[in-house]
Amino acid sequence: MTRLTIDSEYLMDTLERLFEIPSPTGYTDTIVRFVSSEIETLGLPVEMTRRGAIRAIRPGKTERGARAIVSHVDTLGAQVKGLKDNGRLSLVPIGHWSARFAEGARANVFTEKGGYRGTILPLKASGHTFNDEVDNMPVGWDYVEMRVDALARDKNDLVRLGVDVGDIVAIDPMPEFLDNGFIVSRHLDNKAGVAVMLAALKAMQEKKSKTPVDIHWLFTIAEEVGHGASAILTHDIASMVSVDNGTTAPGQNSDEFGVTIAMADQTGPFDYHLTKKLVELCRENDIRYQKDVFRYYRSDSASAIEAGADARTALITFGVDASHGYERIHMHALRSLAELITAYAASPVMIKRDFEETADRTGFTRQSTRKARQRLSPNVSGQMLKSD
Template sequence: MNDVFYKEDTIDLLGRIVNIPSPSGYTKTIIKFIGEYLSDLGIDYKKTNKGAIIATFIGEDNESHRLLTAHVDTLGAMVKEVKSNGRLKLAMVGGFNWNAVEGEYCTIHTASGKKNRGTILMHETSVHVYAKAGEIKRDEKHIEVRIDEKVKNSEDIRNIGINVGDFVSFDPRFEVTESGFIKSRHLDDKASTTLLLQLMKYIKVNNIKLPYTTHFYISNNEEIGYGGNSNIPEQVVEYIAVDMGAIGDGQATDEYTVSICAKDSSGPYHYDLTRHLVNLAEQHKIDYKLDIYPYYGSDASAAIRAGFDVKHALFGPGIESSHAYERTHIDSLKATAQLLYVYVTSAMVKED
């Protein structure tokens, strides 16, 4: 089973994916990349009206289906206001704390296709001018973008093509350490997206016939709550969200194992399907942690809220400092890849 996980290939693909800007609402470029990746492998797919990708592998049983999803959209921002001081006020896309992006380099994507660089800063950054710079609340009133152009006022900004509604993406700063850590923004959920792409590649290259028809759904609106909540075939019985495991005080999840979620803010996940994942991990000696994520929702829970009659579950790599400058370890990616493979090749859950 170890050959399911190609370390170098996975890291290379993850690095390419995290460096493609894709805040929710601005995902055409990354979806095009994924489509071309699948086409190069000879994997057919379809695009939804919302811009997501669904690839389907016909299984030995074509009556009962499975669906696995990961989301490729990320946190980001939009230009809320072109300020008179020649800077930009931002509106969040997705949920994060402003201090998590303070000091980060960014790109403003204009309607014309031009990309302007900038830095996200507090208006009152200079300690030589603002005596209480460190005490001022980090919020949308004080955070702004310093544009790397000669602009002195709002007219100058508009003259270079920047306007309200333009998307702003944050630099990921992707780095792999000799000790096996991967540091980057947007590992949520591009790490899981990479693992699903690698799993599809493995299945295709090795001509593996899955026991059930299985859909791989790359969603693009998860961070704003409605990613994988549509276009679910009626034959789908089991729905797996492959998404990050939350790490922090009181959490069992770590950066070295696959995290299986028993409950998040939407409520418990399907008991029997969750136990099936735990049993598979134990049977195949895959390092895992079972956990509860208190302030979390997934595409699987969105599908349940949308009214789909499916068994739903959630697992994925443990991600440290989620929705900030994130980190995981290669061991966590490997464990997640292994659980993905043994799951899609396993028998479906049979309830008593």
């Protein structure tokens, strides 16, 4: 086995600290500083892009054919669409999430003058006033507004407070860490993935784990709006594994325990050979796993490929119930993911041809096209039937 023991206490503590930092897409400077500082504490130098995507390279035996592991630090949120005559704020979502989960949420709106607390409410929020009309309100961002906890009786009061169109709204995560291992919170997507990566890096640093190639630890800042890893990969990266949430819902095969390995998302199948390798590593290292296909889902891998990166991509996930809502996961999945990352990083390179960006057919991969063998067995009338 090549997997390492994960410090679960560190993983949970790191996740708890990440929850304390608001980081909707477009408002990620503070969490970028935190993650960068944590990586430096673990002993790796950090470099950042202009906008704040993070890269930390852990040297391996060679730079050629480097491997990347990536999570995103940004979360869902909202933005001020307009100042209303009643002193409240109309909103648009940051990322794709339902206003159904926004209703009743506590939040911060960040203005040039500072932050204000507030609550996102349906337009008709008082049962004592609107009676059954409260229950008949449609669901949608046009039917909610933010009540700011300051003297704001009209639009002029909001202007006086410094609130303006475009201000970022960060939704409170409201995390709960239960004794049975369950974690319930908003923004587990993808603060849990960030905590998993840091816990895996900590284990590798403490054990002085050797890797056959450089490992790039990448943290992106705009995955929730589709940009993700579009501008962080370097040309020497041959493979990239994204760490994100899976969806435990009816019709899905994801689970809140073990690793859920994505075989495809809405952009198509993930790399056959890299995904197969991750499955084999789970088997070899006694890591519980299951496979799933996501129809309405994209990740950092998709943005990297669409931006032109010629790298093999895969997606490993922790099963999340009620994704993009008030989410729930289990520590077993987070620990399993961190273990798989350590096993993958140290595993041998099987496709040496990937050391070059382009090459001839020598060493190119193969996929079997043989038909499965079928055994023939007689039925009661003596005719031969095919059976698997």
